[in-house]
Amino acid sequence: MGFYERNRQQLVELGYDPARLPxxxxxxxxxxxxxxxxxxxxxxxxxxxLRVSGAVRRPLTLGWDxxxxxxxxxxxxxxxxxxxxxxxxxxWHGVRVSDLLVEAGVEAGASHVLAHGEGGYTANxxxxxxxxxxxIVAYRYEGEPLAPxxxxxxxxxxxxxxxxxxxxxxxxxELLVADVPGTWERKGYHLLGDPWRxxxxxxx
Ligand SMILES: Nc1nc2c(c(=O)[nH]1)N[C@H]1C(S)=C(S)[C@@H](COP(=O)(O)O)O[C@H]1N2
Ligand SMILES: [Mo]
Numbered sequence: 226m227g228f229y230e231r232n233r234q235q236l237v238e239l240g241y242d243p244a245r246l247p248x249x250x251x252x253x254x255x256x257x258x259x260x261x262x263x264x265x266x267x268x269x270x271x272x273x274x275l276r277v278s279g280a281v282r283r284p285l286t287l288g289w290d291x292x293x294x295x296x297x298x299x300x301x302x303x304x305x306x307x308x309x310x311x312x313x314x315x316x317w318h319g320v321r322v323s324d325l326l327v328e329a330g331v332e333a334g335a336s337h338v339l340a341h342g343e344g345g346y347t348a349n350x351x352x353x354x355x356x357x358x359x360x361i362v363a364y365r366y367e368g369e370p371l372a373p374x375x376x377x378x379x380x381x382x383x384x385x386x387x388x389x390x391x392x393x394x395x396x397x398x399e400l401l402v403a404d405v406p407g408t409w410e411r412k413g414y415h416l417l418g419d420p421w422r423x424x425x426x427x428x429x
């Protein structure tokens with residue numbers, strides 16, 4: 226039996242519905258760490274802020290206390306990395322992206338968001354991918370603050386798309402009137418990245 230078959234069998238033994246794994250993915254119970262560059266060191270959060278900018282009527286700059294005093298939601302979601310691991314039933318807490326966008330007043334012509342992480346990593350997403358209730362700016366994982374390597378103090382979480390879209394160390398959501406590729410999309414990864422349609426690379 227090959228790795229993937231064994232992994233599917235394991236999934237069933239653990240009581241999961243195998244239909245929860247998108248094509249080409251395998252289950253992991255670890256939480257792998259993947260990123261480019263170094264983990265930012267936030268000694269304190271006084272200099273941290275989250276901007277909502279670009280094609281909005283009311284650009285926002287939210288400090289840590291402001292972000293964390295907004296209404297928050299808890300979501301339990303499955304993560305799918307384009308390197309083929311999936312992690313099921315991960316629990317996060319944070320502010321819905323859709324709430325932030327309403328607050329900022331998205332302009333009629335806006336269609337996409339470029340999410341910016343500390344240090345310049347970016348990922349592009351269509352607004353439609355951010356309208357779901359489980360697309361959040363997450364600042365707690367499994368009841369604890371995020372670990373530095375998983376995005377402390379806050380990361381984007383868009384479980385409907387491959388995990389490269391879930392920008393760690395999030396600093397800005399820039400509203401755009403056209404789709405502009407981010408860090409991995411410029412290197413040939415898919416502009417959307419829907420794991421259920423296995424959109425890994427731009428030709429998929
Ligand atoms: N700021 C930033 N966010 C990032 C990345 C990065 O390099 N920088 N890598 C992305 C990729 S490719 C993946 S697979 C996930 C991994 O998240 P994890 O380390 O919490 O598993 O983070 C995404 N977010
Ligand atoms: Mo990734």
